[in-house]
Amino acid sequence: MSSEVAAEADRPSSRRDQLVLMGARTARGFGAGALSIVIALDLAGAGYSSFAIGILLGLALGGAAGWALLVPRLELRWPRRRVFALSAVALAAGGVLLWIDIGNPVLVLAAFLLGGIVAGGADVSPLGALEQASLAGTTGHLRRTRTFATYNLLGYIGVALGALAAGPLYGVNTSVLPGLPSGPHDATFLFYGLLGLILVPAYQALSSEVDREAAAGRPSPLSPPSRSTVYSLSALFAVDAFGGGLIVNSLVVFYFSTRFQHSVDSLGFVFFASSLAAGASLILAVPLARRIGLVNTIVFSHIPSNILLIAVVFAPTFLVASILWIARATLSQMDVPTRQSYVQAVVPKEDRAAAAGYTTAARGCQAFGAPVTGAFLAAGGPWLSAPFALAGSVKIGYDLAFYSRFRHHRPPEEGAPPPGHGPRAPTGNAHPPVEERGTPRHPQRASGAGSATPSGAGN
Numbered sequence: 001m002s003s004e005v006a007a008e009a010d011r012p013s014s015r016r017d018q019l020v021l022m023g024a025r026t027a028r029g030f031g032a033g034a035l036s037i038v039i040a041l042d043l044a045g046a047g048y049s050s051f052a053i054g055i056l057l058g059l060a061l062g063g064a065a066g067w068a069l070l071v072p073r074l075e076l077r078w079p080r081r082r083v084f085a086l087s088a089v090a091l092a093a094g095g096v097l098l099w100i101d102i103g104n105p106v107l108v109l110a111a112f113l114l115g116g117i118v119a120g121g122a123d124v125s126p127l128g129a130l131e132q133a134s135l136a137g138t139t140g141h142l143r144r145t146r147t148f149a150t151y152n153l154l155g156y157i158g159v160a161l162g163a164l165a166a167g168p169l170y171g172v173n174t175s176v177l178p179g180l181p182s183g184p185h186d187a188t189f190l191f192y193g194l195l196g197l198i199l200v201p202a203y204q205a206l207s208s209e210v211d212r213e214a215a216a217g218r219p220s221p222l223s224p225p226s227r228s229t230v231y232s233l234s235a236l237f238a239v240d241a242f243g244g245g246l247i248v249n250s251l252v253v254f255y256f257s258t259r260f261q262h263s264v265d266s267l268g269f270v271f272f273a274s275s276l277a278a279g280a281s282l283i284l285a286v287p288l289a290r291r292i293g294l295v296n297t298i299v300f301s302h303i304p305s306n307i308l309l310i311a312v313v314f315a316p317t318f319l320v321a322s323i324l325w326i327a328r329a330t331l332s333q334m335d336v337p338t339r340q341s342y343v344q345a346v347v348p349k350e351d352r353a354a355a356a357g358y359t360t361a362a363r364g365c366q367a368f369g370a371p372v373t374g375a376f377l378a379a380g381g382p383w384l385s386a387p388f389a390l391a392g393s394v395k396i397g398y399d400l401a402f403y404s405r406f407r408h409h410r411p412p413e414e415g416a417p418p419p420g421h422g423p424r425a426p427t428g429n430a431h432p433p434v435e436e437r438g439t440p441r442h443p444q445r446a447s448g449a450g451s452a453t454p455s456g457a458g459n
Helices: 003-010 012-045 050-075 080-100 105-113 126-136 141-170 187-204 208-212 224-245 249-260 264-292 294-314 318-332 335-345 349-379 381-406 443-450
Strands: none
Touching: 012 050, 012 080, 012 126, 012 141, 012 187, 012 208, 012 249, 012 264, 050 080, 050 105, 050 126, 050 249, 050 349, 080 105, 080 126, 080 187, 080 208, 126 141, 126 335, 126 349, 141 187, 141 264, 141 335, 224 335, 224 349, 224 381, 249 264, 249 318, 249 349, 249 381, 264 294, 264 318, 264 335, 294 318, 294 335, 294 381, 335 349, 349 381
């Protein structure tokens, strides 16, 4: 590695940026975890039907995905830190609007369409896309998956703690504050809004390197050589996301509450445990990806988790259903850091934000799953469990299609040349590509070493 690349790899701002991004992910996870426990229950308490709740939660996902899709376009005009700040303000505004009057459909629609309401562990949001693109610029190939695993682990710890805090927050009475309309004013939403405001100065503390790696000044956010890969990934992720949308946490909470009649505190504990289990799966994903590769880890951890998901249909009691749900979580999230790492690995540095934005937006197809689950919940009876069987089947189909399309498309740490190298000439940027940070000069030697030592793999 040249001294210039070594200096780039060792620059202090990279470590500081990682800490800021991981702290922000933890805070956002906390807010999303708390929201996932109460939002469907609050909407039901405000008089919305099960089907309407599914539609509204679908709109929340759609709003977040729409803003994620805009991220690459916004970066053509503004520095990335400004886009971060705008997205954090939208998150704050959404939380405050829901707190003011969740019974007002106009305010609820406005809050959801702002794109900042993320209820659960699935990070379909513009902030998630921005954080992923920025995080990939702080590390090299051999540490990328581990970095993304740590990032997601902290997010799931945040989700778990937020789910645990949902009960106490739910019981706080903020209706006594002057000037509020009559009706419930869940303190969880106010807390979520305040989190968004706190994130604004946090994102502004990122280094100028974050702005430099954005796509400003380019005619298009995604270069032609990357389009086939990114579009294929986005289409496949859309299928997986539709299956995930059938079982978003907020609707699963509503299902468990309707079928088994348990309290918010009991539900919060189950989702606290499942979030911790999901966090453990993130840790296990790193050595597994190192041994069998990113694509194999994505696929062969996901299929068993979806079999467990289908098994929830046949759970006779709350305890059995909870055990199956937690067991599924121990496998279901191994594909998250590996998937995010893979996306960032197979495109050049300048395409990272667009790749993250488009694939994150594609995962907004969760929005189409939520109304389907809402209809099943409204039908009641045996249809209550149908979303679990349908989701598991759709997601297994995605696993097989992903493996068929990408099993031969390896990332650089598995011996492939870095994107933008090989057939395509380097850009000649005065600063060395960030992909080279921490990457040995000889790819084959790096691949061999990688099989013997643990390393990070992505999201």
